[in-house]
Every structure is written in C-alpha cells, then in structure tokens.
Amino acid sequence: MAKPIHSMIRVLEEARSVDFYRRALGLEVIDRLAFDGFTLLYLRAPEGPFELELTVNHDRTEPYDLGDGYGHLAVVVEDLAAEHARMSAAGIDCGPMREMAHQGRPLAKFFFITDPDGYRTEVLQRFGRYH
Numbered sequence: 001m002a003k004p005i006h007s008m009i010r011v012l013e014e015a016r017s018v019d020f021y022r023r024a025l026g027l028e029v030i031d032r033l034a035f036d037g038f039t040l041l042y043l044r045a046p047e048g049p050f051e052l053e054l055t056v057n058h059d060r061t062e063p064y065d066l067g068d069g070y071g072h073l074a075v076v077v078e079d080l081a082a083e084h085a086r087m088s089a090a091g092i093d094c095g096p097m098r099e100m101a102h103q104g105r106p107l108a109k110f111f112f113i114t115d116p117d118g119y120r121t122e123v124l125q126r127f128g129r130y131h
Helices: 014-025 080-089
Strands: 006-011 028-035 038-044 051-057 073-077 098-102 105-114 120-125
Touching: 006 014, 014 038, 014 051, 073 080, 080 105, 080 120
Parallel strands: 006 051, 073 120
Antiparallel strands: 028 038, 038 051, 098 105, 105 120
16 A cells, blocks of 8 residues: 655745744654755655655746645644644734534534745644544
C-alpha cells in the first residue's frame, strides 16, 4: 500500500513562508536542497512524519495563480481555542472558529489560516475521525 509522505506547494519567498509555517503550525525545516533554478524545503512537525514541501523557483517574481482546484491542507490540534488565540497573538490572521455537524451529530470544530502565498490550512480540533 502507498503511504502519503508529503504535499508540495510553490511559494514566492522562502524566508517569509518558512517563518509563517514555523509560527503558525510549529513546522521546522528538516531538509533544504538547492538546485540550479529552484530550492526544495521539507518542513515537518515533531508530532508526525508527514511533510510539507515548499518549492521556491528562483526566477519567479510574480505570485502564483492558485486557480480553483486547490482546497487546503489540514492539521489537528489538542485545543482549538488555545491555538486560535496563540496564532492570533502571533499576528497570524485566523478565520472564525466554526462547527460542523453531520446527520445531527457533531463532526468537526475548525478554523482556517492563509499563508503569504494564499494557501489555506484548516486547523481542526482533535475529535472523532480527525485524530
């Protein structure tokens, strides 16, 4: 069986993106591979093996068009309200906390953040199927 190991997004500015993901989600750069024309950065949280790969194309000067196909990354946290407060205090623009039910039963509590390149991350309360 296949094992998911990373998701890749293209970012315009390396330092700005690394700073955002460190402050917002606690992701740290675990590997940085520079090539002619582009750099790959692999970020990971201490809690798990899944990685976010940032691709920085050196000659890129204009923001990427995300189109209408990209949705979001998702992460789970132990205390959603505390993370919302922590990120807000750190200057990260957090959307409102929301709740979702399915067939009359609680399904999820969450909010969204958006990185400097426009990519959205859903921050979910650890609960039910989101663990």
